[in-house]
Amino acid sequence: MKKYLFAFCALLIMVASCSKKSNPTKEKAINAAMLFSNNCARCHGADGMTGRAPNLSKITIDKNTVAQIITNGKGHMPGFEDQLSKPEIAALADWVLALKK
Numbered sequence: 770m771k772k773y774l775f776a777f778c779a780l781l782i783m784v785a786s787c788s789k790k791s792n793p794t795k796e797k798a799i800n801a802a803m804l805f806s807n808n809c810a811r812c813h814g815a816d817g818m819t820g821r822a823p824n825l826s827k828i829t830i831d832k833n834t835v836a837q838i839i840t841n842g843k844g845h846m847p848g849f850e851d852q853l854s855k856p857e858i859a860a861l862a863d864w865v866l867a868l869k870k
Contacts, residue, residue: 799857801864808849809861817868822846826868835862 806815814820822845828835839858842848849858 799860801857801860804853804857804861805864808852809865812846817865825865828865828869832859832862832866835865839865 805813805817809817810820812820812822813825814822817825830838836858838846839853839861840848840850853861
């Protein structure tokens with residue numbers, strides 16, 4: 770009897786582990802270049818260097834400061850806290866910093 774109970778429990782565990790659905794909370798990969806194109810290129814230029822706003826290849830600030838500026842805005846630049854998620858802002862900050870020469 771114990772053998773059957775053990776086998777039944779093992780079968781239930783195996784079926785449960787095989788039927789797991791993908792995690793719906795797992796975020797999709799973030800395309801920072803597209804975020805930049807859609808939200809920043811109008812002022813900073815498509816390359817981040819040729820728009821009417823500051824040339825992003827010449828910034829000298831760290832990632833946290835870039836993320837804060839994207840979140841809250843600065844000067845004429847609006848904040849994007851309501852439009853972008855924290856992971857999107859972090860990815861965008863990394864992308865901007867990659868422009869530095």
